[in-house]
Amino acid sequence: MAGKRTMSKSVSLFSVTAPAALLLAFSLGVAHQLGLGEHKTGADPALAPETVIIPDHAFRYRADGEFYRSGFAVDAPTVQKEGLGALTVMKYQVSEADYRRCVDAHACAATSQADRHGDDRPVTGVSFDDASAYARWLSRVTGEVWRLPSHEEIAYAAADRFPDDALGVDEKSDNPALRWLADYDRETARKAASDPEPRERGHFGENAYGLADFAGNVWEWTTTCHRRVDLATDQTASAVSACGVYVTVGQHRSPMSAFVRDPKTGGCSVGAPPANLGFRLIRDDRWYAKALMRLRERGLIS
Numbered sequence: 333m334a335g336k337r338t339m340s341k342s343v344s345l346f347s348v349t350a351p352a353a354l355l356l357a358f359s360l361g362v363a364h365q366l367g368l369g370e371h372k373t374g375a376d377p378a379l380a381p382e383t384v385i386i387p388d389h390a391f392r393y394r395a396d397g398e399f400y401r402s403g404f405a406v407d408a409p410t411v412q413k414e415g416l417g418a419l420t421v422m423k424y425q426v427s428e429a430d431y432r433r434c435v436d437a438h439a440c441a442a443t444s445q446a447d448r449h450g451d452d453r454p455v456t457g458v459s460f461d462d463a464s465a466y467a468r469w470l471s472r473v474t475g476e477v478w479r480l481p482s483h484e485e486i487a488y489a490a491a492d493r494f495p496d497d498a499l500g501v502d503e504k505s506d507n508p509a510l511r512w513l514a515d516y517d518r519e520t521a522r523k524a525a526s527d528p529e530p531r532e533r534g535h536f537g538e539n540a541y542g543l544a545d546f547a548g549n550v551w552e553w554t555t556t557c558h559r560r561v562d563l564a565t566d567q568t569a570s571a572v573s574a575c576g577v578y579v580t581v582g583q584h585r586s587p588m589s590a591f592v593r594d595p596k597t598g599g600c601s602v603g604a605p606p607a608n609l610g611f612r613l614i615r616d617d618r619w620y621a622k623a624l625m626r627l628r629e630r631g632l633i634s
Contacts, residue, residue, distance in 0.1 A: 375475030381430065383615060384542040386419040386489045393487035394496050396579050397559040406563070407498040413484075421481070421489045422612040424533045424544050425454035425552065431466060439469035444593075453530040454550045456608035460578050460590040463553045463611040468629075470613065477616040477625050483556035483579045485614060490546045493539045495584050528607040551582030551595065551606035558587035582606055 395408040429451035434440035440462060447457030458466075463480055470478045487494045527549055536548030546552070557575040577587050580595075586606050588595060595606040616625075627633045 375473060377474050377476065379470075380474045380476060380615075381426075381470075381613075382423045383420050384423045386421055386491075386541050386543070388415040388417050389488075389491075390414050391488050391491065393484070393494055394498060395561075396483045396556055396585065397561050399561045399563060401563040408561075411484075413488075416485065416488050419485060419489060420615040420617060421543060422614070423542060425550055425610045425612045426463075426466060427451060427533065428453055428455045431455040431458070434466050434469045437469060437473075439472075440465050447593075449530045450532070452532045454533070454545070454608075454610045456530055456550060456610050457593045458553075458609060458611065459593045460553050460588070462593070463613075466611075467613050471625060477621040478613040479616050480553055480555045480611060481614045483554045483581065483585075486546075486552060486554055486581055489541070489543055489614075490581075491539050491541060491543075493543075493547045495547060495581065497584055530608060530610075547581075547583050549582070549607040550610040551580040551586065551608065553588075553609065553611045554579045554581060580606055580609060 390413065392410055392412050395411050397408060399406050399408045428443075428448060431440060431443070432451075435442045443455060443457045447455075449456070460480075467478045467480060470476075481489070530550060531545075531548065534544055536545040538544045539546060556579045558577040558579055577589050580586050580588050584604075586595070588606075588609065593609065595609050624633070
């Protein structure tokens with residue numbers, strides 16, 4: 333009887349440990365294939381940019397996209413979030429000097445002569461594709477994982493400096509002229525206040541978390557696809573996203589095609605275009621971030 337109990341315990345223990353051992357072996361095999369345990373030759377964390385840590389906090393922002401109800405444009409609803417956890421973000425936008433190092437390494441496409449204003453100025457005249465190439469290069473040379481932020485993440489980091497594009501027109505009004513007039517007044521004011529000359533780092537000051545120059549005159553790329561949302565009377569909504577067209581954020585929000593470098597020729601909506609297109613990155617500290625990066629490098633995920 334005692335022998336049967338001992339055998340039963342052994343079988344039970346084997347049934348627990350064997351799958352765990354197989355899972356561990358499989359995980360180690362995947363990690364080896366992805367190169368997660370390899371030392372990256374030449375990777376130097378000292379090359380990483382200056383960052384700020386955005387602490388966990390509740391925040392509120394205006395949703396991205398174009399919103400319609402009963403065929404009429406309306407203000408986007410506000411979104412309330414409890415927090416996203418700590419977020420490590422570049423303090424400054426990527427500079428011309430930063431970007432040129434990527435160009436010199438033959439990992440990024442050079443900007444045009446017209447978009448060169450000085451090493452201490454934010455790089456401008458860069459597309460979403462350019463910014464993504466820079467993020468991949470910076471990840472390789474630092475051994476860390478860097479990526480463009482989503483619309484929500486940049487709203488979280490920008491906090492009080494994030495723009496509110498609401499016109500404040502009564503949504504129940506069926507007179508489209510009211511919104512057209514309000515929109516006309518806003519776009520006229522934007523064009524009159526336009527100052528496209530990029531300034532040196534820090535010119536536009538910092539927000540409460542130390543994030544510099546947000547909502548100056550350089551709009552920043554995000555990974556969020558532009559969308560059109562039709563709101564039904566019962567508060568349900570249907571959304572159509574256009575991926576390949578991404579939300580850029582600065583003094584206001586503007587959708588741009590991924591390949592566009594000159595915002596005056598490539599906008600996807602009416603109104604005043606961004607003065608300049610640039611970017612900043614966030615450091616992805618999730619434990620599986622490197623695995624995701626390797627999978628993307630191998631074309632296994634998008």
